[in-house]
Amino acid sequence: MSFCVRLDPAAPRDKIGGKARSLLSLDQAGLPVPPALAVTTELFSALRAGAPPLPPSLEEPGALEALEGAARALRQAPWPIGFAPELAAALASLDGRPEARFAVRSSAAIEDRAEALGAGLFLSRLDVPAAEVAAALREVLASALAPGAAAYLARHGRTADSVGFAVLIHLFTAGDAAGTAALDSSHGAPLIDTHHGDAAPARARIADALTRLTALHGPAEIEWVATGREVTFLQLRPYRRPRPPRATSPELLGWRWDAAHNPLPLSPAQAGLVALVDGACDTGLRQKVVGGYLFYRHEPSATANKKAMGQSPSWALLTVQLLAKMRLRRSFDSLEKALEAFLAIYEPLFGVLQPVARAARDALADFLRGRGADAAARLPALLVGVPSAAGERAQLARAYACASDTAARDDARAAYLERFGDESPCWDVAEPTWREAPGLLENRLRTLGQSPAAGDGGTWRAVAEAIRADLPPAEQPRWETLLEAARDAAAAAEDDDAIYARAQARVRESLRLEGERLVARGLLPRPEDVFWLPLELVRALARGESPPPGEDIAGLLAEARRADADARAAPPSLASVEVAGGATGVVRGRSGAGGVCVGRVRLWDTADAPRSGQSLPGGEPEVIVARTILPTELPLISAAALVVETGGALDHVAVQARERGIPAVVGAAGAAAAFRDGDRVIVDGDAGLVARIG
Numbered sequence: 001m002s003f004c005v006r007l008d009p010a011a012p013r014d015k016i017g018g019k020a021r022s023l024l025s026l027d028q029a030g031l032p033v034p035p036a037l038a039v040t041t042e043l044f045s046a047l048r049a050g051a052p053p054l055p056p057s058l059e060e061p062g063a064l065e066a067l068e069g070a071a072r073a074l075r076q077a078p079w080p081i082g083f084a085p086e087l088a089a090a091l092a093s094l095d096g097r098p099e100a101r102f103a104v105r106s107s108a109a110i111e112d113r114a115e116a117l118g119a120g121l122f123l124s125r126l127d128v129p130a131a132e133v134a135a136a137l138r139e140v141l142a143s144a145l146a147p148g149a150a151a152y153l154a155r156h157g158r159t160a161d162s163v164g165f166a167v168l169i170h171l172f173t174a175g176d177a178a179g180t181a182a183l184d185s186s187h188g189a190p191l192i193d194t195h196h197g198d199a200a201p202a203r204a205r206i207a208d209a210l211t212r213l214t215a216l217h218g219p220a221e222i223e224w225v226a227t228g229r230e231v232t233f234l235q236l237r238p239y240r241r242p243r244p245p246r247a248t249s250p251e252l253l254g255w256r257w258d259a260a261h262n263p264l265p266l267s268p269a270q271a272g273l274v275a276l277v278d279g280a281c282d283t284g285l286r287q288k289v290v291g292g293y294l295f296y297r298h299e300p301s302a303t304a305n306k307k308a309m310g311q312s313p314s315w316a317l318l319t320v321q322l323l324a325k326m327r328l329r330r331s332f333d334s335l336e337k338a339l340e341a342f343l344a345i346y347e348p349l350f351g352v353l354q355p356v357a358r359a360a361r362d363a364l365a366d367f368l369r370g371r372g373a374d375a376a377a378r379l380p381a382l383l384v385g386v387p388s389a390a391g392e393r394a395q396l397a398r399a400y401a402c403a404s405d406t407a408a409r410d411d412a413r414a415a416y417l418e419r420f421g422d423e424s425p426c427w428d429v430a431e432p433t434w435r436e437a438p439g440l441l442e443n444r445l446r447t448l449g450q451s452p453a454a455g456d457g458g459t460w461r462a463v464a465e466a467i468r469a470d471l472p473p474a475e476q477p478r479w480e481t482l483l484e485a486a487r488d489a490a491a492a493a494e495d496d497d498a499i500y501a502r503a504q505a506r507v508r509e510s511l512r513l514e515g516e517r518l519v520a521r522g523l524l525p526r527p528e529d530v531f532w533l534p535l536e537l538v539r540a541l542a543r544g545e546s547p548p549p550g551e552d553i554a555g556l557l558a559e560a561r562r563a564d565a566d567a568r569a570a571p572p573s574l575a576s577v578e579v580a581g582g583a584t585g586v587v588r589g590r591s592g593a594g595g596v597c598v599g600r601v602r603l604w605d606t607a608d609a610p611r612s613g614q615s616l617p618g619g620e621p622e623v624i625v626a627r628t629i630l631p632t633e634l635p636l637i638s639a640a641a642l643v644v645e646t647g648g649a650l651d652h653v654a655v656q657a658r659e660r661g662i663p664a665v666v667g668a669a670g671a672a673a674a675f676r677d678g679d680r681v682i683v684d685g686d687a688g689l690v691a692r693i694g
Helices: 013-028 041-048 063-076 083-094 130-145 147-155 200-217 268-280 302-308 313-327 335-370 375-382 389-401 406-420 438-449 458-469 473-520 527-532 535-542 553-569 606-611 652-660
Strands: 004-006 036-039 101-108 124-129 165-171 177-183 191-196 220-227 230-238 285-290 293-298 584-588 590-593 596-603 622-626 641-644 664-666 680-684 689-692
Touching: 004 083, 013 036, 013 041, 013 101, 013 165, 013 200, 013 230, 036 083, 041 063, 041 130, 041 165, 063 130, 063 147, 083 130, 083 165, 101 130, 124 130, 130 147, 130 165, 177 200, 191 200, 200 220, 200 230, 268 285, 268 335, 268 473, 268 527, 268 535, 313 335, 313 473, 335 375, 335 473, 335 535, 375 458, 375 473, 389 406, 389 438, 389 473, 406 438, 458 473, 473 527, 473 535, 527 553, 590 641, 590 652, 622 680, 641 652, 641 680, 652 664, 664 680
Parallel strands: 596 622, 622 641, 641 664
Antiparallel strands: 004 036, 036 165, 101 124, 101 165, 177 191, 177 220, 220 230, 285 293, 584 689, 590 664, 596 680, 680 689
16 A cells, blocks of 8 residues: 655545645645655555544543554554555655755644634654654654644544544755745735844745735645745635724714623613613713613713812712612612612712812822822822721731631621622622622632732822921922822722612512513513513513513513623723723734624643633633633634734634634733733734723
């Protein structure tokens, strides 16, 4: 049996694999390619003959051990009789000189196809002397049995035995420059990436080759090596271009996405609350829900400004606290009373307290800037250590995390729930509060409990005193007044969250009660379904009205859940809308694969492979952030998005991400240092941006 075939039009295409077929396609397009041969799929089959079958997936018990054993057996199996001299003769036919060097590259049947590119998945060895080609050949064949390859093939319902595994061997040329290039002729100019050297002399020939190839095969990606203007082409595969960023909807011009507080789509109940407060409350802030997401813009209101005028943050906070204490009882006997109390607290909270606190902070910043100081650098140091709800949360969480026994932990949890039990994992009335679902609270308490304890305030006092000492005596009283007001504002900015959570929790309780009544009336299957109905419809039903004629409540519930799933799959683009303050830690890279994803960070290294794909708090998607990811690791990663510090738009991470249909940002320098495990981020693969939002 012959295992080596010269690569020419007569070569058996069903036995030479994807890379070899692509080299033939390049040659048939009239492009320069290196002399090459293929070691057919029959060699792999012969070396695997009589071996145990491969596991169909890594989920099988003992799958990793079986793969390791199969790879070891393949490396040790004797060559078929006559193969060694056949290989030596085939290499000599390409170049018999002692100094000849070869590239030994995988050529699985599944590679370089539109439905399964397999980019970088299998091993290749470059710059190999003739005497070492046989050893390199064994390593390339064994790479088909690596865990990453097995995971990738399993996604396509295949194993290495069933897919057909050949090897491409061609003359190796180092060249002055090498890289990749791609073109989708319907979307502009070629994209040319250089891995090393200077591609400038060869750019015209690379671009001409892409134009010719796309005319024959559609969007195409190639690998090339160049010496001056002379180009040799090594590989051809289909190209899936990252989609361009979505255009900004005209209705969102001038609006900000509130990604810092509401990065996920709102439930119909929460969207109804947004519409209610937008129509009923005079806060100088407009809000609307578009595509499931919350957007806002400031519209100065003379009435709201008058209410806020002359108030200090501490006085405004005290006023709202007293109002909340007076209006918020444990429960209400009707939904309308709960909404009335919610609106009564919402307007002073967002129309007075927040503007007053914002003005106090801005006044301190203006004072610093007016005296040549860097306000952005000084403000955090001046406002640290303020007694606030955030400090209380951390203190109570540390008591839980440091508890010495179960009884102490129970007491600490109860204390936290008493103070902050009305809060929930996200700002949506449909989300159960910590008090309702205390079992979900443990991870939050442990995370908060690990945060460093606030100091004694000496640091901010030292910074403040240093600034004061540099001021003329006449300005020192004003400085102290502004500083006190800004620190009050920092406390108010924390405490308003707790007040809002209490008000919203009362609305949630009333909605849940209406859900129980609607179940009793036979209109809902479960009480919690009430949050998936339009708020105005629930209010009408709570008044005892019948559903409007023709209103299909089951259909409304199904449509609301479909809309939520669609919205989660397509968050707004960071490039097409202005993101609200709070989206920090922005890292810029390049678009590797299009799409937008909101999820939680998992910092990656090779040892983390078993952790990838584990469920995260709230069931949020996992975003892998890494300095680099090997192509063979990618199939082991079950992620919703990838962020990698290295690479380009045509490298293996980007290609595999596009094949899997997940967003990827590549070349994102500094990402691994900018983010921590558990950070909530937006990954905008279209724009090449990543931003922390929580």
